[in-house]
Amino acid sequence: MRALKQFETIETIYEEEHSFSSPSPSSSSSPPSSLHPIVNAWSLHYTSEPNVLILVQGTCFRLHQDRMISQSSYLKQRLMGVSNVTISPPLNITAETFATVADFCYTHKIHLTPSNIAAIKVAAELLGMTEGENLCEVTESYFERVIGVDASLVIRSCVTMLPEAETTASLVSRCIEAMIWNGDVSFLDDVIEMPSQDFQMVASYLNKRLPNHDALYKIIDFYLKEIKCDKLREEQQIDICNNLDCSKLSHHILVECIQNPRMSLKFIMGAILMEHLKTRDSLVAATTTITHKTERTSLRQILQQDTTPYHTTNIEEVMDSTYYRIQSLEKELIDMKNHLQHHHDFMNGNKNNNVLNQERSMSFHFEPPEDSKIQRGGRGSISSSSFMLDNRITKKHNKLEMFVANKTSLEITRFFPYKFINSLKNAFGCRIQRQTKRSKNLSEKSSIGNSMNILWHECPIQKLDREHLLQQKGCVIWLTGLSGSGKSTLACFLSRSLHSRGKLTYILDGDNMRHGLNRDLSFRAEDRSENIRRIGEVAKLLADAGLICIASLISPYRKDRDACRALLPNGNFIEVFIDVPLEVCEARDPKGLYKLARAGKIKGFTGIDDPYEPPSSCEIVLQQQGSECTSLGDMTKIVISYLDKNGYLRA
Template identity: 60%
Template sequence: MKAWNQFETIYEEEREFSSTSSPSLSPSSSSSPPSLHSLVNAWSLHSGSQPDIFICVQGTSFRLHKDRITSRSTYLKRHLTGVSNLTLSPPLNITAETFSAVAEFCYSHRIHLTASNVATIRVAAELLGMTEGENLRDVTESYFESVVGIEASMVLRSCLTLLPEAETTASLASRCIEALVWEDDVSCLDDVVRMQPQDFQTVVDSLNQRLPNHDVLYKMVDHYLKENEYGKVTEEQKTEICNSIDCSKVSSHTLVKCVQNPRMPLRLIVRAILMEHLNTRRSVVAAATGAQQAERTSLREILQRETAHRQAEQMKEAMDATYSRIQSLEKELKGMRKLLLDHNSNALNSERSVSFHFVPPETSKIQRGGRGSVSSSGFLLHNIIPKKNNQVAMCNHATKTPKITKPFRHSFITALKNAFSTSNLIKGN
């Protein structure tokens, strides 16, 4: 590819000085296209060598470089070994215009393809053995596949002058007909009548392998025989052409037409009768077998439907029961939570009431200048101030404030701690 890229640059520059190039470097025919002229001159400048072979095609001579031509074509390489002159003549079905395009490809690896010339260049690529590496056959085959679905009629018409090579080398005609059949286009029927019997035989043999349904093939054969009924088709050729029709691939309606068609040979009519009888027998057997299978299938389907319905109902009942049980559990959980909260609240209030109770003093009279004093009030601590010898320590306002001894203070603090510990425990629960 590196050498090719260098050549591309030289070729682009050559377009500007080709008109001043030496005439001796061009092909000898004045009808040679200017593009090939430029390519030959460009390669001469690039390689420093002059054209060294002459190739004659239909009266037109081409003066070319041997290394460029033989590097692309195995046929030319084989026939130009030890010689410098070659004439391409039948059975090679190649025109001067087609060879010019092929020579351009050998120099530049480029070619201009259309729906009208792709068949001729495709056939030339096969005949000249241009099938290795980055070859002309692959290029034309790719273009043919892209255009045959659009311009199949045009490509088919261009194939007619190339038969049988167009069919034997690449099945071009049969592929065009196949594309037209898929598009429900019967215009090919008008083109096939122009074929020679040998060429038509070659095409229908290819179609025998390509078409899964031979109704169209039968129609094409019948049309060809009708148009050439008093012409060039012999009885032997008619028989060989009709042998390409496979009666097992023909519909019953077409088989009936074939049996009633006077143009069809006796051999084909007998095959059509036997195939129609076999199809009828198969239909009767299939109908009887199908009826039995239908009864068994119907019973099986009924049982399957009943089982599926029963399973669906059981699943629905189980889901409803589960949902009800979940709702009941949620209600029970809410009730238990409420009872627990009420119980905790009542227990807390009861504990506080038992642990600490305020008892008002026996007299509320305030002495000593109306100011409150510790001696003017008293506290009675139930269940907190420990009792000793069934006596309760009391503060009398009439006497001095008694000195609180250590055991009393210790007991008071301990009782408070116990009270608050019990409260916190209840709240935590």
């Protein structure tokens, strides 16, 4: 009865003021004043007074029932037949958060930030706000975008909302997963602040989300080390360690687990057993490979079947070439016969030579035996473009007669060999020209850069063969944009998405390349050009190998990007411009570089005191729409859609 009198008093106050109040100053407070004009405007426009009272952590909200139940399935059920309800407790929703949610129910607009996304997302899930404009979907979309950019700030707000943040939407584990992918370990500072129950819950969700548990082991080991595992009860330590799946640990991590005194004894025994099983499987696999040679033979046969069409084509071409050479030889032999006949006539006309009246001055008779054949590897085979008879010339099968009468060897040398050699040169002209050309190429000096005498060596396995093997087309996806625009993050998400489709990719990250290949280069303009040139050459090799190479670099100068494009065949260079304004990138500043550049501690920083030249005609533009950034999922879909449409994801 006392509570009803308070509600009656409140209703009287609201009837007079059409605003918010509380049952008593000592027991409750007023909601944020920003909600007052919204509710009043709604009341005036629809001539309907607020008809429900909602109590949230001591703050009373006088609202319109139809607006609240149209968005929340939870309130729709709780307000059935009643006009007042208390939602916090039991729900973990603050008055400030509920005011923002109520504002959304009236205006369908909401202001989300990395600091408040966790509280509003949890409230939306607890209140079942999947009706109408679907606040759950709105917050989910924003959460996916923001964790790719600033997960470290989001996780701090999520930790304060445990356990609801994890049980409703797995917010903490998803933040940690995103930071692991980005190589960010700053979340460890937030992890050690968690109570053991909350950490156990987060670890259990990570167990389901992570395909590899190496990172999860590092997190658990760090937590046990920092909070002094001896302070935990044995049951708590066992529960935390049980979130690790030994079958998902790499070999060296598994060995480290066995030797780690912070791990529970039960887990160590399981790890030892798993290590023995993996060792046994490795031995069995090695033994199977050695004993079952038929499997290797089968694989070789499969590979031979794949290359058979190529070999068949080559053989047909060689056979056609040989056929034309044989025709040419037959023609030249006829010419040789005519030359001999002319010589015979000439010798018969010489009156001082009586012997020539009885015999032919010179004859050339050749009968190939029936078993004559072309032997591979000898002169006359396909490889050397000449012929070798496989048998020795005998009296029975092959007779070569040459009659020389009343002529000195000197006269014959002057006439017959000269004609004979010329005929052979004409017959094998193509071969002689080819050999001459090859010798010329080998003798010519080639100058590449500062090096001399360099020749390009062709390999019989070409790019098309490798693409056929991988069932994809080698290309370079060149991500360019300002620092902080999200290039590296997009590269990782894109690579993971293509990997899940069975496509082989490799990322060339600008920062990573300066750790090794380009460690000798500075950030001067000429060194930046050399940096891009080297990475372009590496990307060209990866694309030629049939891989989908994802290059993630600022690459500020247009001429450098165009030079890299010129290295590859047309269509194999896909330039993706991540068009994010400078002020947005500077606000993100994940590495703190913009701040240092503004302070003058970094010179030649792109966007501050060094220009960025946007692409003039790139294949894909990922542009920020207004104040909202395109989500990583949407950007990845755009790029993959382009690859699929243009046939890069199939051979």
